[in-house]
Amino acid sequence: MLTHDQTVEHLIGGRRVSRGEGPGRAVLSPVTGDVIGHMPCATAEDVAAAVAAARAAQPAWEAAGAWERSRACLTIADAIERRKESLAMAITLEQGKPYHAEALDEAQDCADLFRQHAEDIKRMETSVVPLEDTGKRLITFRRAVGTFALVTPWNFPMLIPTELLAPAIVAGNTVVLKPSESTPLSAAALVAAIQEADLPPGVVNVVYGDGGTGERLVTSDVDGVAFVGSHPVAERIVRAAGLKRTLIEASGNGPVVVLPDADLERAAQGAVYGGFYCSGQVCCATERVIVHREVHDAFVEAVLREARKWPLGDPREQETLVGPLATASTAEKMDRHVEDAVAKGATVLMGGRREQGRPTDLYWQPTVIDGVGTDTHIHGEETFGPIVPIMLASSDDEALAIANDTHLGLQTAVYTSSLDRAFRFGEALRSGTVIVNDSTDWWENHSPFGGAAGTLTGWGRVGGRHSIESMTDVRGLVLDVSPPPGRRAA
Template identity: 30%
Template sequence: MPIATVDPATGETLRTFDALGADEIERRLALARSAFAEHRLTDFGRRAQLLDRAADLLGDDEEEIARTMTTEMGKPIAAARAEAAKCAKAMRWYASHAEKLLADEHPDAADVKDSGASRVVVRYRPLGVVLAVMPWNFPLWQVMRFAAPALMAGNVGLLKHASNVPQTALYMEDLFLRAGYPEGCFQTLLVGSGAVEGILRDNRVAAATLTGSEPAGRSVAAIAGDEVKKTVLELGGSDPFIVMPSADIDRAAATAVTARVQNNGQSCIAAKRFIVHTDVYDAFVERFTGRMRELTVGNPMDESVQVGPLATEQGRADVEELVDDALERGATALCGGGRPKGQDRGWFYEPTVLADVTEEMRIHREEAFGPVATVYRVADAEEAVALANDTPFGLSSNAWTRDASDVRRFERDIEAGGVFFNGMTASHPALPFGGAKRSGYGRELSDHGIREFCNITTIWHGAAPDRAS
């Protein structure tokens, strides 16, 4: 895939970039290693000062970078502004919390007395150079939720971003340089996917984090495993959205629309499978479908537009294949099901709701990365849980109920990295984020995220020998 900015609203190639050559990659790897040697020795006060400064600059740049993101991958401009603001919030959160999150731990003396220690300290030390392989769908936020904790822990970063968001990727490097970070602390590598293996195998790279497709995750995990290097993977999801009889149906339906079409439906944590109790199925589906049908699709730079284009032509083709396969096998399109009429340019797709979905349809098992929802009717909580778990993914989940027994059941039995009740899944700097099953492993954000790329070191002091009098 060429490294280029291609406007998904028009299909027009706006700018292209050359991939870095071998000599430049080598220079940057050496620079990263040198920067780590310096950055690891800075104190938390200095790190916080730098990250706060970067957050201030990002705030100043909010409109500019929002327009860049919208131009490169098509998210509505209001959502792009919100993404930039969320990044600044996370940066400030880590700047103010990292020292406490990574403070030395002192095991109780009584617990370690029989080890012969006079003193034991558990210390969180940085690993080194971390390679981040990031996707285009949240081109700023996906990177920042790695970069902010990694830099505060004393690591340095190399970013291999998706090839269709090169200007956003270059902005990230420039942001940290302008904030005062030494050269090499955070670098963007404009390279194709074929260069990732060589970079990851380099002995100056200590670890890697990837958000993206399952095949990409398998590849990076296999390479890192062969090199015995730490990885964190977030590989997408097919999140359930369960609606039970005690739910507030109007609120659930309104939230369901946002949960499905956020970021034009291109979100790993978007609700995708709507599992509705038979007692409220008709009422919920009528409200949900009506709201989906009323969404405004169009130019994402228009403030009134709610759903923009899909980010790539291939992405739209993938969605079309899933929907067409389902329709050919007997699914019913309650709304949508194709390209919007009158949108001859760009990679737009109608907000779509599919009913009568069965197991042999691809969309039952595969993630639909676009504004397409599937709705299912279930008889009880047991069937809802079984259907929610009937997926290879386990990123997050949503459940709408005011019944305490439902809550206990869903908390206990849904196989996912998160269970959100009476609301939609969202990431937050203070909450751990990650999945189970083929949605990946490891966690981002919170104390768990900042510790993923730390060497958790036991420092043991033996009792000093008695001195002769």
């Protein structure tokens, strides 16, 4: 568990470094409003030292072999599982998500991911490719990219670092992690568990800081950059990274399409879960619910019944399903989006404001809003709050057009009982993944998670072997097996 006013330290080449640039940053709990820690901002020298340590450690770490790296990841998984309760409480106090309903699962998912990647790496097969030249053999295999910069957000302050760090190191890369400045204590707690595996110094390095620290890191002498966060920041990172290998997952505007033949109770449950889970602060959260006019009224009634089952409260309490928003800027964005939608004709059916009488002003009421138009901020941007915004469509074609009217394309949900409609929407939606009859927040660790081509949601895939593929190079080895001149083949 977090202690009062904990100060995190950079991890550079196996050593803890406490210096920083400027006064550093106080870490406030969105749950209580208390200062629960401080974070130093890495200097340019700190970043350079961390990258140098990672580069120095990489050749030997890759040469250790897949089985040795797999064993290390299994050890890390065991360490995380032993600390699961304290890690979960660290997440709750710093990020605000409910301890029982969400944070315990996040900590367990971290352990599960290290175990999964420990097995994945053993099954990254090579291949022998048939050639026109019968005297040659082409063998393909994978090698680590080298040293990766990992820049991660605050909404899943342990899981997303793990989603990048575990496949990176099991594949033979070394890393420098720059976690969000909003949740450094959670990242530090995760790294403390990782250190129980006694990895060689320099395999995992951590520098703390703000956007300037991240920019220094991605422009440093790293071989690859993996980023999860908002698309405006992703654009800056990609420009700064140049021709380095990049893995980018950047925002979503998750539409849910409810067609006339849908199971409305099931659709309502999925829409509410996608809107309220993690207080809506998920890149694949339900951001827009596009409902066919024929079933609109019955669907709205089902949504309101389901939404009332999600109590807002202190995330440390057993019954709480919706906690506070993590940051002031996120709450302000929720304010703007709801005010804009109402000004343009939408109707708040439930919630619609911050709840008074809480320890902080970040407790935004779970909200259902109907009649949202395509001219609203909600339709055009990622809201990232506990909201189920309902939009109308009069036909399948109109629903499809509204869903695709976005520059973001991460995950979409479609509710229908028709196989024909499921295939049609699945193929026509500009989305990395289309989920039929479940929430936009559906996720399993091994599924390929990422944005569709032609959108600003990024590229590459996170999940299972797909992560390892994104963090390795395909290499070719051509062998000439033809007999020397004058000698017959056996």
